[in-house]
Amino acid sequence: MNNYSNDKMNFADENELYDLAELFKVFGDSTRIRILSALYGRECCVQDIADGLKMTPSAVSHQLKILKQSKLVGNRREGKQIFYFLADDHVRSIIAIGLEHLRE
Amino acid sequence: MNNYSNDKMNFADENELYDLAELFKVFGDSTRIRILSALYGRECCVQDIADGLKMTPSAVSHQLKILKQSKLVGNRREGKQIFYFLADDHVRSIIAIGLEHLRE
DNA sequence: TTATCATTTGAATAATTGTTCATATGTTGA
DNA sequence: TCAACATATGAACAATTATTCAAATGATAA
Numbered sequence: 001m002n003n004y005s006n007d008k009m010n011f012a013d014e015n016e017l018y019d020l021a022e023l024f025k026v027f028g029d030s031t032r033i034r035i036l037s038a039l040y041g042r043e044c045c046v047q048d049i050a051d052g053l054k055m056t057p058s059a060v061s062h063q064l065k066i067l068k069q070s071k072l073v074g075n076r077r078e079g080k081q082i083f084y085f086l087a088d089d090h091v092r093s094i095i096a097i098g099l100e101h102l103r104e
Numbered sequence: 105m106n107n108y109s110n111d112k113m114n115f116a117d118e119n120e121l122y123d124l125a126e127l128f129k130v131f132g133d134s135t136r137i138r139i140l141s142a143l144y145g146r147e148c149c150v151q152d153i154a155d156g157l158k159m160t161p162s163a164v165s166h167q168l169k170i171l172k173q174s175k176l177v178g179n180r181r182e183g184k185q186i187f188y189f190l191a192d193d194h195v196r197s198i199i200a201i202g203l204e205h206l207r208e
Numbered sequence: 209t210t211a212t213c214a215t216t217t218g219a220a221t222a223a224t225t226g227t228t229c230a231t232a233t234g235t236t237g238a
Numbered sequence: 239t240c241a242a243c244a245t246a247t248g249a250a251c252a253a254t255t256a257t258t259c260a261a262a263t264g265a266t267a268a
Contacts, residue, residue: 012141012203014138016203016206017134017137017138017141018134018137019206020131020137020199020202020203020206021131021132021133021134021136021137022132022134023132023202023205023206024128024129024131024132024137024202025128025129025132025133026132027124027125027128027131027132028125028126028127028128028129028130028131028132029125029129030121030122030125030126032125033121033122033124033125033128034118034121037116037121071205071208088205088208090201090202090204090205090208091205093197093201094198094201094202094205095124097194097197097198097201098124098127098128098194098198099116099120099124100194101127101175101192101194101195101198102120102123102124102127104175104192104194
C-alpha cells in the first residue's frame with residue numbers, strides 16, 4: 001500500500017478544501033459505500049447492484065449518478081446494460097485506509 | 105447471472121461498511137475539513153481554530169467533539185487551553201489522497 | 209413499427225445535521 | 239473565596255439529502 005504519511009497538503013486553498021469535503025461527502029453514505037464495495041473487485045450493472053444490496057434500481061441509479069459526477073466510478077454500455085466500475089486506485093486507497101483506521 | 109454476494113468484496117461486512125460511511129461522513133463537512141487542514145501541520149487550541157476559520161468557539165467545539173469521537177484528532181490540556189492535533193497518519197493519508205483525486 | 213427490458217430522471221417526502229444562542233463546566237491567579 | 243478566561247453542552251431552527259414513486263429515455267429483437 002502507498003504511504004502518504006509524509007506528503008504535504010501542498011497549500012490547499014479554501015475552494016479546494018470545500019471540494020475535498022464534497023468528495024468525502026460522497027463516500028459518507030452507507031448506500032454509496034456499499035456500492036463502491038460491490039465494485040471493488042469487479043464491474044457490475046445496475047441491476048446486479050440493486051439485487052445485491054436489496055434496493056430499487058432507481059435508488060441505485062440516483063447514487064451511481066453522484067458517484068460518477070465525483071469521478072469515483074466510470075461506466076460502459078453493453079447492450080441494454082450499463083456496467084459500472086471503480087474509476088481508479090484513489091478510490092480503493094481511500095476505502096482501504098479508512099478501514100485501517102476503523103480496525104486499529 | 106451476476107452474483108457477488110458470496111465471494112468478492114468480503115473484505116468488509118455490512119456493519120463495517122456502515123462504520124466506514126460514518127467515518128467519511130466526518131470528513132465530508134467543509135468546516136471539519138478546514139479544521140483538519142488547520143491541524144495538518146501543527147496543533148491548535150480551540151480559539152486558534154475559531155480565529156483562523158472565523159467561527160465561534162462553540163461551533164468549533166461541536167465539530168472537534170465529532171472529530172475526537174471518530175479518533176481523527178486527539179487533544180491535551182495546557183492550562184486553560186486545550187490543544188488539538190491530528191490523531192495519526194491515516195488522517196493525513198486520506199486527505200492527501202483525496203486531494204490527489206481532485207487534482208487529477 | 210411494437211414490445212420489452214434496463215436504466216435514468218424529476219418531484220415529493222422524511223430524516224439527518226451544522227450553526228446559533230444561552231448556559232454550564234473547568235482552570236488559573238488574585 | 240471570587241473573577242476572568244477557555245471550552246463544552248443542550249435545545250431549536252434551517253438547510254441538506256436519500257429514498258420512493260411515477261414517468262421518461264435508450265437499446266434490442268421480432
